[in-house]
Amino acid sequence: MANGLGAxxxxxxxxxxxxxxLHQDNxxxxxxxxESILLANKDKNFVQRILDRSLNFGKxxxxxxxxSPMSHFMMQVDNLVIPRVVDRGEEVNGQPMLSLLTEDDAYxxxxxxxxxxxxxxxxxxxxxxxxxxxxxGQQE
Numbered sequence: 001m002a003n004g005l006g007a008x009x010x011x012x013x014x015x016x017x018x019x020x021x022l023h024q025d026n027x028x029x030x031x032x033x034x035e036s037i038l039l040a041n042k043d044k045n046f047v048q049r050i051l052d053r054s055l056n057f058g059k060x061x062x063x064x065x066x067x068s069p070m071s072h073f074m075m076q077v078d079n080l081v082i083p084r085v086v087d088r089g090e091e092v093n094g095q096p097m098l099s100l101l102t103e104d105d106a107y108x109x110x111x112x113x114x115x116x117x118x119x120x121x122x123x124x125x126x127x128x129x130x131x132x133x134x135x136x137g138q139q140e
Contacts, residue, residue: 078125079118
């Protein structure tokens with residue numbers, strides 16, 4: 001898929017942060033907050049799991065060679081922010097589990113279910129895909 005799909009380098013993240021489009025609000029230029037973006041999309045399952053981390057506990061997935069549990073593993077495709085870790089209602093040994101999808105499957109799942117956040121442009125989507133976890137730091 002040649003539409004922005006894939007991993008991003010640290011340079012990409014810096015460029016996305018630097019080029020995030022600013023918005024005008026009552027004559028003042030402001031960057032939309034992560035919280036406002038998430039709250040505007042709180043009807044989506046993956047966003048609910050960002051807003052309330054306890055919804056992920058015990059359901060996380062692990063990638064071979066990585067000891068950290070994952071609950072979202074975001075990617076950016078064009079102006080969309082898409083989770084690769086999704087809740088498809090699957091169970092393992094009777095316990096609910098999240099599922100890690102390939103990039104292509106995550107893209108298809110997002111389009112079929114609406115589980116994505118649409119940003120104004122590619123740069124904003126890349127920025128949010130890299131910084132959504134900042135929300136958790138703001139809540140502590």
